[in-house]
Amino acid sequence: MKIETKFNVGDDVYVCKNNGTHGKEPCKICEGTGVISIKDETFCCPKCHGNKFTNTKRINRFIPEKRTIRKVIVSVSENNGNMQMYTRYETKTHGNRDRSVADYRNIMFTTKEEAVYRCKELNGEIVKLPNAMIVKDFAEKIELKPAEIIKWLFLRGKVKQLDSEIGFDDMKEFADGYGFICEKETEE
Ligand SMILES: [Zn+2]
Known part of the structure; x- marks a missing residue:
């Protein structure tokens, strides 16, 4: 029986570590x-x-941490006639501490970029935004004071109020400065 796992012993990986x-x-x-x-x-x-x-x-405060896989542990269990496979990886950190990571948690990646994205997702820093929003609602969504947004817009020559509309590009640029990743809401 040959089992394929996502990662193998010796692989360098990036793990989303909760530094909360x-x-x-x-x-x-x-x-x-x-x-x-x-x-x-x-x-x-x-x-x-x-x-x-x-x-x-x-x-929660997830940050990417570089580790090396030392051991791959695969366990198989049966559930109503269905075989289910669970994979767990033992990893070595640079501080020499061994940490086990289960595959299903989806917190281990080959590239740092993937780990950074997943960390932001886990930290609630990925925001889905429509084409436009009312300033007040946008502020609520990213949990910042509306005044910060109004001031930011003002400095860019845009005079807006609490109930003014703010477009996607402005929301994205503003939120970028606070470490958020903004994505356009997809229409169903
Ligand atoms: Zn008390």
Whole structure:
């Protein structure tokens, strides 16, 4: 039985590595004070234990990392008579740490360009845009202040307001400066 895998031992690859952080939010129970008061008594907040912050939400931040494949592991399983193949790669980073990457996650590529694109996709930095949008809606889409866009347009001699239309080329150029990749929405 000959099994073809996408990558082989010794291949240099680019992996989208999550370099994200845990963001902190002020505790909702004590409203970020670390204490709660009942009548005249003050107690340490039972939710955050006085830390004032809780709910550490992971903020994803994928970046490409060059690695070398050391091992290819293929497992086959049967599901209702269908054979399914799973491939996992053990990789070596430059810091010498071994990391396993499953094929189905689609985070391993031959070229850096492919990995950069996929990282942006995972980071939510690929935006699909129509031919034109209202400034306010566009700002919402890329989570930036409308004033930033209006100012940017103004500096290019275009006087616009919140409810003015902004064309694809301008949106693309503006968003490029913030590291987004803009693509035209395809019509169904
Ligand atoms: Zn608390």
